[in-house]
Amino acid sequence: MTDATPAASLAASSAASTATLVNPHDRAVPLLTVAQLRVSETAAQSAVPAHTLMARAGAAAAHFLLEQIAHAPAPLGAQPVWIVAGPGNNGGDALVVAAQLKRAGIAVEVCMPVEVKPDDARWALGVARDAGVKIVDAPPASFDAWGWLVDGMFGIGLARALDGVFADLAARLTARARQRGHVLALDVPSGLDSDTGNVVGDGVAVRATHTVTFIAAKPGLYTGAGRDYAGTVSVAPIGLADGIDFSNDTAPQAPAPADAPARLNAPALFADALPARDNATHKGTFGTLAVIGGDTGMCGAPILAARAALLTGAGKVHAGFLGNDAPPYDAPHPELMLHAAAKLSLDAMDAVAAGCGMGGSASARQLVDQILRLNVPVLLDADALNLVARDEALAARVTERAQVGDAPCVLTPHPLEAARLLAVDTATVQRDRLAAARALAQRFAAVAVLKGSGTVIAAPDGRVAVNPTGNAGLASGGTGDVLGGLIGALLAQRLPPFEAALAGVYLHGLAADTLVEQGDGPAGLTAGELAPMVRKLLNRRFYSRNLASA
Template identity: 50%
Template sequence: MHHPLYSVTQIRAIEHAALASLPSGALMQRAGAAAAQWALELISEVLPVLVLAGPGNNGGDALEVAANLRDAGVAVTVLHRAGATQSSGTAAALERCQMEGVTFVDAVPAGVPWALVVDGLFGIGVTRAITLALPPFTCPVLALDVPSGLDGDTGTVVDGAVRASHTITFIGDKPGLHTGDGRDYAGIVRVASLDIDPALLPVPDAELVTPAAFGAQLAPRRQNSHKGEFGDVAIIGGADGMAGAAILAARAALYSGAGRVFVAALDTRLSLDAMHPEIMFRAAASFALAGRTLVVGPGMGDGARGLLARAIASDSPLVLDADALNALAAEPGLQDAVRTRTRMAILTPHPLEAARLLGVTAKVVQADRLAAARELAARCGAVVVLKGSGTVIAQPDGRIAINPTGNAGLATGGAGDVLSGLSGTLLAQGWDAWPAALGAVWIHGAAADRLVGQGSGPIGLTAGELPAAIRAVLNSLV
């Protein structure tokens, strides 16, 4: 596991086990020291720091940060929401703050320019809306463990959640910081292990995708090679009025290294991509499926279920997207056929498509993206790519990964078609379904990040710009 992600339940168990052999308050002191160190790095002006300290241990961490910052010569103001009871560690941290001369207030002072705000209100234990009225902050906001109001498991938020620019998360990284609303609310995430004995760490609940997760598949191409070594990719779709989806998927396959690319078009008038005459067009009804990697769904419409059934029944590597997924949702028999095929397929639903497949609403899917992806993968016996901010990739055995690349520029028509074409090409080049899904999602997001870094977006980034950027990212990896 290259970048493990631990559930809140796992983190609490690790913490409980560690505390059994540590002095009272030791983990709180370590958390406060690690957070104060990063806080000092984030302070760029000689202005006071506001620390928001809640009633639990997260508030104790915040008080430790306040005392450490004051000891370093920083002016610190603390808004402390004390609970009915407090741990001995929190009591000691409060006493340190008072001895260091920290200023305590009952409400956020109006009109004060802050160098930094430290959020230690609720941490991973939040179960209710945050009623404390907070003004909008223009300075950096450093959250301790998780931003208050953000669910560390699911990435969902409650009313009044704190939007942080930076989050220092303790013991281990959490899934909710990287999917759903997590990326918007957590900002830049840093992990502080607090010197926990690695022997106390269980098998993680999930992992964050890094190139190391699929890097074994990457290899430079030999000079003495030919197109037949890099696979045939066939995009099955392109119904009347929806040619663009199939062409985008085909271009992605071309730019990501497929030996040959076909569009098996439902609209028989399609015969050429004038910008890319390398792509070969065939009539879908008579197209031979054997020996090709199949990407079914881009622009397919709802009139090709027989062709979809043929593709599922084939022994070809298979990616199902868009209208193919809607057909699966409408016909449980097709889902059974996907589950029992000899080669594991890749499914790439967005939340609404996943909701149709699961028989729920998109809101339910988004409320727990990891659970939805895991259930869908188990039902269909396939690798599932649940698209969105922090795309979730799931295997039928329950293994989960979350992708950290990509940006809001991908919220545009056709971006998913590009991902399906890229996924198909990696399968065609001999990658197994799991690393192909991980690699495709990471590279797709990294291509969007590359374009934004070059000034193209995120507003107005188009799917047609992605294939060339994918080529650049893929070659830089190799």
């Protein structure tokens, strides 16, 4: 090694950077892919002394652990830390963490089943040895005596499924996270694809309670299975601006460059588009929405959507039913205007949300065709999407709307509906959710809202966001209808389609999160509970300041 001593190099590198940790909650931080991260790393490494980035990463993760240990109740705060180091640079990060903890007076042991190989990691091994860190090649029979467990096996470069001792350790760390918590993943949980949120090679991955991710947040930590595997995420920028660029913590410009990263959905992306609630406004100010659907036996779906639209601030809400068993009025909300769909004057609407409980009849197809000819914002959900998927003429009409100057449609498919629209299978959609959402946006010149864990919102101009709110409580009937009503109401209030989708998805998930925090979920949370909470959150977070200053 060319350095005077590994310890001196570590001290110099750590002094050059603070152990900054950023909580990405409510921040529109960029989500960098592996390719984007490699570009950032390469540029940074040419501008700083050798080993600097690894030293900073290890210092940041050690800082996180020291903070956690300092505030932990007994016996966790007094228990030693166990760290597993893989053979690559993720293992090097882990060794720096161990050295930092040891110097801070924390008992620590590193398990290194295979000795690290890259130059940076070999430097980190020297740092750990100089610090007096105990390094062994086999894990303990039990983790009962340990406090925090740290996963430093593999990072973003993993290309194949975990196997052997590393697969066994991934399973053991996951079991510990489920039982007692306190499992920290360095950069990404080992075995997780940081671009897609899928487990690499259909193998196993570490299910962590916390992740400290380096340089920038990654898409795979927030969508697909990644949200469950990553736990609570903190970002350590390690002195690079690419990951936490707060100057861009606003709505991405349209059109977005082809290589622009996705962003984490946050209020900064849509708050400025919400309409003012001035005293001199009236119901016409906030638009008229038509919710169309409800074939016989499915009339509850448009009622859920219409109630959600009403509570999200639309000035007037109509519900149009295809079925012959529609109620004459909605007793909880007599403000809603209920009609037979064929008798509703759609050309008088400011926006239309169609598809919930609509069915696939010829009448439904005719209505969708009529709606797509309107010069108003249109949201298509559920059965309307299935009609488009199997009807080339309807699909062409969706695409043509953007070409003739109408606002692009907002499409809100779940993965199976997305697969039908793209003529692929559901596994293909879920294999890369960001790519699927982008493909939908391009194929239909529409704003695509690919629902699921970490809903992806993609615009035809290239902007993409991944939503961080929501939980398992949304896995129940009718929640998608509520989302359609929320976005429809925002379209009626004249939000641009992309911003309406961002706001609706964010508030929908946040309502579920708030209800779970109150003990009203995830088990047993119902769709009908979401809209009242959305109203409360919308007013508290975006309108209370205006009212206080009036």
